[in-house]
Amino acid sequence: MGKLTIGCFSSLVGSMSLDFAVKLAGAAVDKGHKVDLWVSGNGTMLSVKGQRAFKDYSSLEKNLKELMGKGLTVTACEACAEARGYHKDGTMEGFKRHSMDWYLASAFDADRVFHIGGE
């Protein structure tokens, strides 16, 4: 099994590219791969806790927590999050926050890097 680093810069709800990234991460985790998911830019929205699961909107918090329980590492760009008013106390439990170099460090030893650069 290998390591997959996924980076996604697309927003929660406003685009389904983030849904794609989470489902891909889930499929890779289920196959036994180690997966890091990095969100930056508008993707940092994913880190906010208390997302309400309305059917008209993508809802990823529950899936994400299950995947974190299976070993998925999820990290948000701290600067991008703070710029948007997403502070540490509003971040989902288990969701890490780091500077941009964390993503590159994750890519360092990844077998594959899958990057969605935003809309």
Add this chain to the structure above:
Amino acid sequence: MKLAVFVSDLRNTVDTLDRLKAEKLGIILVQNGVYHAVIKEKGSASPLLKKSADFYALSEDLETRGLSSSNIASGIKVVNYSDVVDLIFNNYEKSVWL
């Protein structure tokens, strides 16, 4: 290089795909990109399908859009997320998202 290009839109605002050169090229149609696999405009299939590549379309995104696998253009393999993971790890060294 062995390159997988994920096409996520029906209308591409960038012409990068036309310019990429790879020893092995895979085009994986996802999100709105799956329309390329099924929809014809004025009776003609998407010009994207003329590219020399291995073509795949994501079943979950086809079905989300009410598109049937039975109407897929010939030469396109329908895959699911699990298959996409295998393609990324086993068939292609690098991935690009357009």
Add this chain to the structure above:
Amino acid sequence: MATTKLGFIVQRPPYKTENPKLALTHAISSQSVEVYLKDGDLVTADVAFVGDGVLNCIKNQKATEHYDISSTESHIKNSLLLDLNVLVCKEDLEKFGLSENDIVMDAEEFGADMKVKVVPFAEINKMMEEVNHLLFF
């Protein structure tokens, strides 16, 4: 000691969306990634502007004056100061009727040695083959 090479490919013009700038800021962060790695291990970043992405390179951007945000131009200069390899597609510049006189080519005022390289797309494709991973923006 190992090196992982990343290729950051910018395809879209600046400002309406943040992604071109995020490409640069992430590439620049290759300078501090060693805090996470073993001694001697490295991540390098090559940046290429292609298609509409070459418009990021037009000089004299007044983003700070009008929107109070850092300009993409300043990030390109930072990239040069940090010795990142920055490539701009020659054919795409020409398509827009632009020349080296219209774009940021150096950061000499900050003491940078590196200059922007205007190259044919074929060279950018070669860079894409040589890096370990690609990040398209």
